[in-house]
Amino acid sequence: xxxITVRYFAMxxxxxxxxxxxxxxxxxxxxxxxxxxxxxxxxxxxxxxCKVAINDQMADWDSPVSDGDTVLLFPPVAGG
Amino acid sequence: xxEVTETPIDTADLQRSLTNxxxxxxxxxxxxxxxxxxxHVVKRLEYEAYEPLVIAEGEKVLAEAKERxxxxxxxxxHRVGLLELGECAVWVGVAxxxxxxxxxxxxxxxxxxxxxxxIWKKEHYANGDSGWVNCERCAAHGIAD
Numbered sequence: 567x568x569x570i571t572v573r574y575f576a577m578x579x580x581x582x583x584x585x586x587x588x589x590x591x592x593x594x595x596x597x598x599x600x601x602x603x604x605x606x607x608x609x610x611x612x613x614x615x616c617k618v619a620i621n622d623q624m625a626d627w628d629s630p631v632s633d634g635d636t637v638l639l640f641p642p643v644a645g646g
Numbered sequence: 647x648x649e650v651t652e653t654p655i656d657t658a659d660l661q662r663s664l665t666n667x668x669x670x671x672x673x674x675x676x677x678x679x680x681x682x683x684x685x686h687v688v689k690r691l692e693y694e695a696y697e698p699l700v701i702a703e704g705e706k707v708l709a710e711a712k713e714r715x716x717x718x719x720x721x722x723x724h725r726v727g728l729l730e731l732g733e734c735a736v737w738v739g740v741a742x743x744x745x746x747x748x749x750x751x752x753x754x755x756x757x758x759x760x761x762x763x764x765i766w767k768k769e770h771y772a773n774g775d776s777g778w779v780n781c782e783r784c785a786a787h788g789i790a791d
Contacts, residue, residue: 576766
């Protein structure tokens, strides 16, 4: 099990009802964290157009996560 | 330079900040709050950004643009918070020796900003509903693009 702090933004934050939480989960990659939070908060948004960052660095869904990491989950972006 | 601001964007001031004696051309793009999207009447927009990565990723975009279309000066500002119709949500300005680089770099920068930077847009509609733009879950329900 790893201690992972997850931060939610925009739609994800509204859906989860919180901006951040620390989870004790069995996750190898950023995608595992995403799937865990989807189930946890009943989100229907697929990860296809979402982005992820680990410890303030943009990452890929298959990027590994380590104990103590902060994973930032970004719903589909829409700047401009 | 890439910035996020909660206050109205002063485009004239930004243009002046790109002044360079070697520049023979300047091109800017302004994104404005529009009153309609996908058939919905939009009353106002709400932008949210994760500033640390908007800056970091935005600076990468400027560097990529400079490599592809060597310019002299470039700057980008994105607004956050509640914006009313007609307000400027994003401004990109590029100064270069010749117009071609300015046009192309400006286009590259705004196109990349829209798809890469962690910025989110919530539309507030005339009927009181609201929706996050580009959210698939919302799109499936016909709420927003």
